[in-house]
Amino acid sequence: QQQVKQSPQSLIVQKGGISIINCAYENTAFDYFPWYQQFPGKGPALLIAIRPDVSEKKEGRFTISFNKSAKQFSLHIMDSQPGDSATYFCAPRFRNAGNMLTFGGGTRLMVKP
Amino acid sequence: DAGVIQSPRHEVTEMGQEVTLRCKPISGHNSLFWYRQTMMRGLELLIYFNNNVPIDDSGMPEDRFSAKMPNASFSTLKIQPSEPRDSAVYFCASSLGSAQEFGYTFGSGTRLTVV
Numbered sequence: 437q438q439q440v441k442q443s444p445q446s447l448i449v450q451k452g453g454i455s456i457i458n459c460a461y462e463n464t465a466f467d468y469f470p471w472y473q474q475f476p477g478k479g480p481a482l483l484i485a486i487r488p489d490v491s492e493k494k495e496g497r498f499t500i501s502f503n504k505s506a507k508q509f510s511l512h513i514m515d516s517q518p519g520d521s522a523t524y525f526c527a528p529r530f531r532n533a534g535n536m537l538t539f540g541g542g543t544r545l546m547v548k549p
Numbered sequence: 550d551a552g553v554i555q556s557p558r559h560e561v562t563e564m565g566q567e568v569t570l571r572c573k574p575i576s577g578h579n580s581l582f583w584y585r586q587t588m589m590r591g592l593e594l595l596i597y598f599n600n601n602v603p604i605d606d607s608g609m610p611e612d613r614f615s616a617k618m619p620n621a622s623f624s625t626l627k628i629q630p631s632e633p634r635d636s637a638v639y640f641c642a643s644s645l646g647s648a649q650e651f652g653y654t655f656g657s658g659t660r661l662t663v664v
Contacts, residue, residue, distance in 0.1 A: 468651060479553075479640050479655025480592070525592065529651065535580055535644055536605075537653060539592045 439463050442526055442540030449547050455513040457543045459526030462507065466528035469502060470537070471511045474523045480539075483524070484511070516547045555641050555656035562663055567629040570659045573622055574643030582653065583616055583626050584640040592640075598624065631663045 441460045449455045457471075470485035486493045486500040486509065493500045499512040509528075513520055523544050527537040554573040562568050574581050583595040596606040598618045606616070613632070618624040628635055638660050642653040 470652060472653075477657070479642070479658055480653075481655065482652035485652065527653075535651060536594075536597070539594075541591045 440526060440528060440538050440540040442543055444543060445541065446544045447546070449516045449545065451516065451518060451547055451549050453516050453547075455511075455516045455520065455545055455547070457511045457524050457526075457545070458508060459510065459528075459540050460506075460508045461528055461538075463528075463530070463538075464507070465531050466538075467531035468529040469500065469509045470527050470529070471498075471500065472525040472527055472539075474525065474542075480523075480525055480527075513545075516545075518547045518549050521545055521547050553641055553643050553654050553656035555639075555659050557659060558657065559660045560662070562631055562661070564632055564663055565630045566663075567627065568631045568635075568661060568663075570626040570639050570641075570661070572624045572626070572641030572656060574624070574641070575645075575654055576622065578643035578645045578654070579621075580644045581618060581624050582642040582644075583624070584642065584655075586638045586640060586658070587636075595626070628661075631661075633663045636661055636663050 443458050471483045472480035473483040474480040484495050484498045486502050497514045502509040523542045525542050526540040530536045556571045580599050582597040585593045595608045596616045601618045616626045638658045640655050640658045642655040644653045
């Protein structure tokens with residue numbers, strides 16, 4: 437079941453540019469909205485997360501924007517760097533469902549120097 | 550803390566052989582998850598445990614796959630008999646459900662190749 441749709445599948449950005457990755461969900465029972473970052477040969481790692489009572493959260497160059505009515509949230513990477521090249525996953529959590537995360541299909545980001 | 554520890558990092562086996570993947574979660578975490586990652590299917594949840602009890606194994610592909618968590622510090626994922634289509638990276642992750650800033654901590658994975 438496609439409960440979480442992530443786009444684009446791949447993204448190429450020049451160094452210093454803005455990377456934007458989007459996640460659309462269907463289930464209104466999601467209550468926590470994280471993004472994970474995965475480098476080759478490593479497991480995904482929590483990057484940044486937002487709760488639904490907030491519309492935006494910023495941590496350094498990374499910002500989550502959350503639109504509850506549209507059931508969408510996005511990751512913005514400002515001043516993108518080659519070291520940001522990785523695969524990014526949105527992974528919203530089901531409320532009261534054993535802390536289950538539902539991972540999107542992933543976005544492979546390449547930042548060109 | 551050393552994080553989530555998985556072994557082996559790489560496993561190459563012949564079709565039909567039994568394969569056992571191992572995971573040591575972070576001490577104090579009460580949930581453990583097994584995922585499989587492939588290019589075609591992305592990250593798939595196979596099974597998860599809460600307080601050592603299997604809660605949802607609906608993602609386990611078929612009876613050839615089994616998972617156990619005999620105690621809070623150890624879990625295994627077994628494939629018997631293995632098939633080439635089982636080739637993938639298998640991740641174990643653990644979490645503390647009551648954490649203020651909830652998240653999964655993943656291990657570095659086991660890359661399984663079945664020839």
